Amino acid sequence: MAKILCVLYKDPINGYPTSYARDDIPNLKHYPNRQTLPTPKAIDFQPGQLLGSVSGELGLREFLEAQGHTYVVTDDKEGPSSRFEKELPDTDIVISQPFWPAYLTAERLMKAKKLKLAITAGIGSDHVDLQAAIAKNITVAEVTYSNSISVAEHNVMVILTLARNYVSSYEWVINKGWNIADCAARAYDIEGMTVGLVGAGRIGLATMKRLKPFDVKLHYFDRHRLHDAVEQELSLTYHSNVESMVGHCDIIAICCPLHPETEHLFNTKMISKMKRGAYLINTARGKICERDAVVNALESGQLAGYAGDVWFPQPAAKDHPWRTMPHHGMTPHVSGTTLSAQARYAAGVREILECYFENCPIRNEYLIVDKGKLAGAGAHAYSAGSATMGAEEAIA
Numbered sequence: 001m002a003k004i005l006c007v008l009y010k011d012p013i014n015g016y017p018t019s020y021a022r023d024d025i026p027n028l029k030h031y032p033n034r035q036t037l038p039t040p041k042a043i044d045f046q047p048g049q050l051l052g053s054v055s056g057e058l059g060l061r062e063f064l065e066a067q068g069h070t071y072v073v074t075d076d077k078e079g080p081s082s083r084f085e086k087e088l089p090d091t092d093i094v095i096s097q098p099f100w101p102a103y104l105t106a107e108r109l110m111k112a113k114k115l116k117l118a119i120t121a122g123i124g125s126d127h128v129d130l131q132a133a134i135a136k137n138i139t140v141a142e143v144t145y146s147n148s149i150s151v152a153e154h155n156v157m158v159i160l161t162l163a164r165n166y167v168s169s170y171e172w173v174i175n176k177g178w179n180i181a182d183c184a185a186r187a188y189d190i191e192g193m194t195v196g197l198v199g200a201g202r203i204g205l206a207t208m209k210r211l212k213p214f215d216v217k218l219h220y221f222d223r224h225r226l227h228d229a230v231e232q233e234l235s236l237t238y239h240s241n242v243e244s245m246v247g248h249c250d251i252i253a254i255c256c257p258l259h260p261e262t263e264h265l266f267n268t269k270m271i272s273k274m275k276r277g278a279y280l281i282n283t284a285r286g287k288i289c290e291r292d293a294v295v296n297a298l299e300s301g302q303l304a305g306y307a308g309d310v311w312f313p314q315p316a317a318k319d320h321p322w323r324t325m326p327h328h329g330m331t332p333h334v335s336g337t338t339l340s341a342q343a344r345y346a347a348g349v350r351e352i353l354e355c356y357f358e359n360c361p362i363r364n365e366y367l368i369v370d371k372g373k374l375a376g377a378g379a380h381a382y383s384a385g386s387a388t389m390g391a392e393e394a395i396a
Contacts, residue, residue: 002092009100038348047343101127126258129386140369143348147336152206154335158307196249199256258285260385286312
């Protein structure tokens with residue numbers, strides 16, 4: 001029997017929900033590329049429930065304990081005295097989230113003598129030292145596509161939020177004001193603007209498809225160029241590198257994975273190549289942007305706004321400067337953990353576990369590392385190495 005250690009984010013401050021705003025969520029069968037949604041043999045939850053917090057347990061306890069496995073769920077993941085550290089040495093499987101990541105550094109992987117499988121409940125497995133996982137022959141898997149559309153919708157929302165100066169306008173209402181000129185002084189239409197996507201995978205492509213009806217001009221960079229038919233359909237302009245693209249764009253949206261090639265990609269030098277007054281959107285990973293470079297660019301006016309849903313490390317310290325810098329639209333990594341997305345990534349985690357326990361192949365699109373090398377989605381999106389350095393600064 002296996003021991004499964006699952007790290008999830010904390011319950012709501014007012015307690016686990018007893019009811020929800022909606023009675024149901026749409027019942028989808030396929031993603032836009034016709035990939036089927038997760039197909040576990042069964043689920044023990046009602047789609048639309050809060051599954052990503054500790055009390056939700058990803059809906060897995062009944063399934064795992066019925067088979068005699070040990071299932072440990074915690075939100076205590078930081079420091080040598082944390083429950084995560086104490087449980088890790090004899091754990092067979094770790095489940096973690098991008099939103100509340102248990103950073104599986106090389107040091108931690110050395111302690112995890114029995115670990116065979118690390119599962120990301122969601123997408124993006126950069127919280128695992130992939131190079132160390134390769135060396136130790138640990139399989140790394142994630143629920144590819146489970147929340148890609150969720151993040152793409154968030155991208156469109158925050159682009160409009162920044163350009164239309166929504167946050168400031170909302171604050172005038174909360175403060176019982178009617179300061180129209182203050183609201184309008186930084187508000188623009190995005191019609192006719194040029195939007196550049198760094199990464200044209202599932203999230204990037206879905207973002208571009210949703211932006212097309214706004215009559216914007218779409219540019220993109222990706223290591224893997226899209227098919228001619230897609231470029232023609234969306235009137236896309238391809239760039240062979242990020243540097244050649246950013247100077248053309250009024251808005252840049254980062255949609256690429258974090259790995260050694262993209263770590264601190266948007267530093268002071270890259271941001272200086274952008275148009276003055278451009279907006280920078282980052283729902284990928286916080287470490288792709290250099291923290292102080294973003295702050296300085298907002299304060300100087302080089303950037304007109306920054307909307308980031310991601311930080312490094314996570315959770316961010318209370319005094320993190322991105323909380324207080326001007327003209328931002330920061331959120332605490334929520335774009336990919338809507339209740340709709342949770343139903344998909346919880347089901348996907350169960351599908352992966354069913355395959356593992358039955359010694360059946362895990363879907364190739366779910367694999368990041370397998371048999372000592374990058375595999376599946378990981379071979380397409382990542383480069384070998386680690387982007388976990390500095391994770392010890394995360395707070396409980």
